[in-house]
Amino acid sequence: MARPKAHEWRTELDDLMRGIAGAFLFGAPFLYTMEVWWKGNFTSPPRMMLILAMAYLALVLLNIKGGFRAQQPRGYGQILAESVEGLAIALFTATLSLTLLDILHIETGIDAIMGRLITLSLPYSIGVGIANNILLRTPDDNGADLDKKRGHPWRSTLSDAGAALLGAIVVGSSIAPTDEIPMISSSLEPARLLLIMASSLLLSYVIVFEANFGAQRQRRSQSGLFQGPISETVAAYLIALAASALMLWLFQVIRVGDPINQWVSYIIVLGLPCTIGGAAGRLAV
Amino acid sequence: MSEHPIRNPAEWFSLGISLTLLSAVVATVASLWLNPSLKPAAFTVEPGKVRAAHDHYYLPVTIKNEGDATAAEVTVEGTLTTTSPEEVATTTFDFVPARSDAEGVLIFSQDPSAATVRVISYQEP
Numbered sequence: 001m002a003r004p005k006a007h008e009w010r011t012e013l014d015d016l017m018r019g020i021a022g023a024f025l026f027g028a029p030f031l032y033t034m035e036v037w038w039k040g041n042f043t044s045p046p047r048m049m050l051i052l053a054m055a056y057l058a059l060v061l062l063n064i065k066g067g068f069r070a071q072q073p074r075g076y077g078q079i080l081a082e083s084v085e086g087l088a089i090a091l092f093t094a095t096l097s098l099t100l101l102d103i104l105h106i107e108t109g110i111d112a113i114m115g116r117l118i119t120l121s122l123p124y125s126i127g128v129g130i131a132n133n134i135l136l137r138t139p140d141d142n143g144a145d146l147d148k149k150r151g152h153p154w155r156s157t158l159s160d161a162g163a164a165l166l167g168a169i170v171v172g173s174s175i176a177p178t179d180e181i182p183m184i185s186s187s188l189e190p191a192r193l194l195l196i197m198a199s200s201l202l203l204s205y206v207i208v209f210e211a212n213f214g215a216q217r218q219r220r221s222q223s224g225l226f227q228g229p230i231s232e233t234v235a236a237y238l239i240a241l242a243a244s245a246l247m248l249w250l251f252q253v254i255r256v257g258d259p260i261n262q263w264v265s266y267i268i269v270l271g272l273p274c275t276i277g278g279a280a281g282r283l284a285v
Numbered sequence: 286m287s288e289h290p291i292r293n294p295a296e297w298f299s300l301g302i303s304l305t306l307l308s309a310v311v312a313t314v315a316s317l318w319l320n321p322s323l324k325p326a327a328f329t330v331e332p333g334k335v336r337a338a339h340d341h342y343y344l345p346v347t348i349k350n351e352g353d354a355t356a357a358e359v360t361v362e363g364t365l366t367t368t369s370p371e372e373v374a375t376t377t378f379d380f381v382p383a384r385s386d387a388e389g390v391l392i393f394s395q396d397p398s399a400a401t402v403r404v405i406s407y408q409e410p
Binding site for chain 1: 293294295296298299300302303304306307310311313314315317318321350353354355379380382383384385386410
């Protein structure tokens with residue numbers, strides 16, 4: 001067998017990142033639902049198997065028209081193989097995100113760990129299965145977009161900022177008033193908050209610039225404040241944090257007199273789904 | 286192209302990793318399934334080091350569920366009989382999954398070094 005070429009690895013990485021991004025996009029509201037973790041505490045092994053089988057079946061059905069690989073069309077073998085990878089991505093992403101929020105620890109016990117992982121992997125699988133439908137743009141889209149945007153740096157900056165804000169509100173507003181925010185925040189140490197911030201920035205970058213290899217070159221060539229990948233990611237994160245703060249205050253989860261560390265941790269914890277929503281929003285404009 | 290389900294070595298690589306991960310997960314679930322240890326929830330409670338603050342004494346307790354069933358609403362009670370009247374403090378854990386630890390704190394107004402701590406109730410979820 002020939003050695004894989006560099007561009008094949010590149011495409012493969014893009015595809016896998018797109019899968020992870022899709023899982024987070026669809027799965028964030030489930031990740032921030034304590035009942036999902038609790039149900040995982042007493043899920044019996046036969047039910048775990050059933051959930052895995054359902055996730056695989058959902059992936060097979062979704063992969064016929066969606067999936068996370070850019071290259072089409074597919075044969076039956078490819079659909080089945082891609083579904084195996086999709087399920088693995090969902091389980092991997094579920095492990096990563098639950099560990100990040102400190103919901104999985106070693107002391108949790110193997111039954112509960114497997115239960116929580118597998119319960120969460122079902123919505124994540126659906127996210128992987130529809131990753132192409134939300135994240136992949138065809139080259140045609142880019143051309144039209146590019147013509148429309150070039151030469152209007154302020155307008156494109158404003159439209160990107162608006163899209164980031166809108167996306168943050170769409171995803172974040174259903175999470176902001178819930179008890180999960182204080183619950184997750186209360187158990188987090190400062191180091192973990194930094195880790196969540198880093199993950200938010202990385203995910204935002206991956207969703208907009210990596211998982212979307214068709215539009216990536218086009219975005220990098222746009223003009224306006226938002227168009228350097230790093231500056232756009234940071235600016236979008238700040239917008240997500242501002243939206244997060246505003247929603248938490250509106251829903252009276254935090255009040256003006258509350259201690260500063262409570263503000264900071266709540267905003268960062270809600271900032272993660274807000275950033276994911278903002279990234280999806282920026283892709284949509 | 287579609288007669289080859291996998292197009293290049295990079296795809297073989299991720300399929301290989303995915304299959305390894307999935308088989309590990311399925312094997313773990315299968316072993317949990319095939320070795321059902323039906324020991325009901327059983328607890329040990331370990332009092333920690335007492336800490337004093339604002340005229341009260343904080344007694345950390347570590348509870349360990351050594352059974353194979355998850356317990357909900359696990360209530361731990363600490364009783365201090367050296368005072369009169371005797372002093373009681375309780376705390377409730379939402380969930381203590383099978384073979385896992387949880388920590389809570391009981392608060393007394395007297396030094397609780399001699400207090401006895403035990404689980405007084407739990408619910409089967």
